[in-house]
Amino acid sequence: MSSPAKAKPATAPMVFTANRLRDGRVVWLAAAGRWVEQVAEAAVFPPEEAAAGLALAQQDERAQRVVGVYGAEVALEAGRPVPVKFRERLRAQGPSVAVAAEPREAHAAEPREDHAKAEPRESHAAEPPAYRLAS
Amino acid sequence: MNALVEPIALPDPAFPPHARTYRYDEVDREFLQERIAEFSDQIARRLGGELTEDEFKPLRLMNGLYLQLHAYMYRIAIPYGILNATQLRQLAMIARRWDRGYGHFTTRQNIQFNWTRLEDVPDIMRALADVDMHAIQTSGNCIRNTTTDEYAGADPEEAADPRIYAEIIRQWSTLHPEFTWLPRKFKIAITGAPQDRVAMQVHDVGLVVKRDAAGAIGFEVWAGGGLGRTPVLATKLRDWVPEEALLAYLEAVLRVYNALGNRDNIYKARIKILVRDLGEEFRERVEREFARLPQPTYRLDPEVVADIAAHFAPPPFARLTDAPPAYAAALAGDAAFAAWAKQSVRAHRQPGYASVTISLKPIGGIPGDASAEQMEAVAALAERHGFGEIRVSHVQNLVLPHVRQEDLPAVWQGLREAGLATPNIGLVSDIIACPGMDYCALATARSIPVAQMISERFADLDRQHAIGECFINISGCINACGHHHIGHIGILGVDKRGAESYQITLGGSATNDAALGELVGPGFPYDKVTDAVETILRTYLAERAAGERFVDTYRRIGLGPFKEALYAGA
Amino acid sequence: MPVLDAKGHLVADAWVRVADDAPLPDAPALLSLARLRAEAAAGRNAPLGLLLDPATQPEEIAELLPRLALIAVLLPKSKDGRAFTQARALREHFGFAGEIRATGHVLPDQWRMLQRCGVSTVELPEGADAAQWQRSRAVVDIAYQPAQDGPLPPGGGLGLRRRLAA
8 A cells, every 4th residue: 555654633735645446546536525537636625624535535445446545735836736745746747757658559548648757857858768779 | 256267277378398487287277277266356355345455455465466656566476587488478468458568577586567457457367377477475475486596507607406496485385374474575595506696695585505415405594684674694594404304494494483573563574583583592493393393294205306307407408619600700890799798698508508698777777677579579589599488687687598609699689679788787787776766655765767867877888897897776765675785886765854865885795795785974865866876986996906896895995985085075 | 253164164152252350161161371271170071272372382382282172373463374373383293183263353365274274163253254265265275385284185296286175
């Protein structure tokens, strides 16, 4: 399971994340108890409502729809939540290294392929190919 | 609930005839089908809500399925790192069909896929079983994949063949009724060569198979080594356990561990802590258990050994001589080929043959990753030039163990076309790196991009050759999957007040001169760690005496000059 | 609580767990180690059983074994496997021939392995699905190592492997 250390009482706005049981994909709790794949669409809970948000998310863990619910602090950028911690930004955006896209033919419903390269690498202007030829 | 699948007799897969993997018979295949039925049933119970995650987690783990940062991760067993071309092609097919077109070879000589869906796992298991493969015990608190020397059966100096005993241990440990719910994971490594290439001394149990003066087989047994947050080198328990007592002795070690290992604190649960805490009493308890268990029950029958040894008979080598003209001409006429051969081609016990190490460390690439196309290219080269057999090394490269020397130019061409001919084996860009925070739920910092930055900084191969042998190992957290403690240069990524920070250790080694690295000083931020590595290597080049490797110079001059260079003026 | 017998049938539990300060009933009684040690052996006909703590090594109770008809081993959590080694040691080193009962958080998926270590019965929660336990036990019937299996069905030439009894 991917939840980090035990949650402390929230002091910042929170979103709630988990992995979807059937395929393990990262999901975020959104309005009306839905789970969405984009953190930008996640429901943001002010600190005083974080406990209620966690309880709501955990209902679906008990119902065996998602696994490993935990809360992540966010900042609002242009009205959209962005995780504060680097780990949670990686979780939201996908690996910072080059990854091939999800194969469309196998799983056409998967919309995550645009996010594989979202995190810029600090020391290089351009992403190197994943499998650069050696010579 | 899925109905349980009835075991069925399956035809032999179309394997290359001379690849020396253990060949399943109908009993092994029936077992595998039973195990698939069992885990498919467990998955169905999980998806149906009958099993909670707490109940399911140990079951999925012992079937190789993790839940990582972005998805489930599926780790597939490559027993002692040996597979054949048909199996490698099937892994490529799985990568394409159910994952994202690549796989990651691990330091336990396994392969893992990063984007597995739970609901696909029964199909993937069946595809694996089609080529006699599985994911049993690649995780969980059980006996994991036993690792061995990637040059087994080819090394000119090997005293005895470790593959036979690795296979025996694989069978004995498979769904072992007593040792499937251990305090923590349990890793065994076995070598039969005088040069340790399996990091024997950092394993829960390390075995050296050897021969006595009369030629009889026995084992040197070490226990209690390990990395993680408390790195420890193993203690030698016995100089000699006779072949027929191997399983009895392993039973005794595991029983003492299962009864007395720490169950309260996951960080104190490995056998290394028990061995350290009990000291000499650990050995006494093992010996007492060994003396009282019914030896005939656990005796390793020489006929069983002979049957399994037959699976690893030498392939039909041709009668050849070393240094054939075609090879000598290519060495003399093509500097690029010669540079590759210098790093990647290794002497073989059979005249006219060589072992080829295939670098999975292209400059700027992800250490240990291979695309489906690359897997297929290696499979084809193995079939054409290497009896269809492939090995995975614990430093995350591949090996063709038996290649005709006259074929080496063609193998090199084929590898070049697949982007697999980087001539950097044993050099600073041949880096071990764990998946780190890019994939792993436990990581506290990234590893892969650090490996990529270092690799690119030293992209100039002349510079790498000038530096010579130097192993850089990178872990993204204290659990040390990237073996940083035993790197000549070890890098550990930690979280320092919300930012990635990298601690550097020097002087580690996993071979016969096994040693744990020493911390050089305060950590470096992500964008300074490559500079720090460069400073360390410049210091070495300035200080080294003739013929010294990095680690030799370090041992002679100690941390001081490196510390001075890294932190002076800081 | 019901008890799963060796064939996978749920049967009523004839044993009574006796607290350390409660009087000893004239029925099969399961006691802690401290209570058992304090209890005189003489003048009792009903069988005695021991609740064996996972941390207690079987050699520590060797002298008590002749008095015992049942030993209850405990899995405090399903992943705590000390009971497997205790059961195997009781059978193999001490020849204990009475009932060994697995208690605590036991999964159906562990039952075959417990049996192979010498466990006879499993204490289950009320309402447990015996059919699931039977399925889980039956699904893998090939093993790769010796254990407390009793006489094995015929099948020579299998190397380390063996077929387990139904």
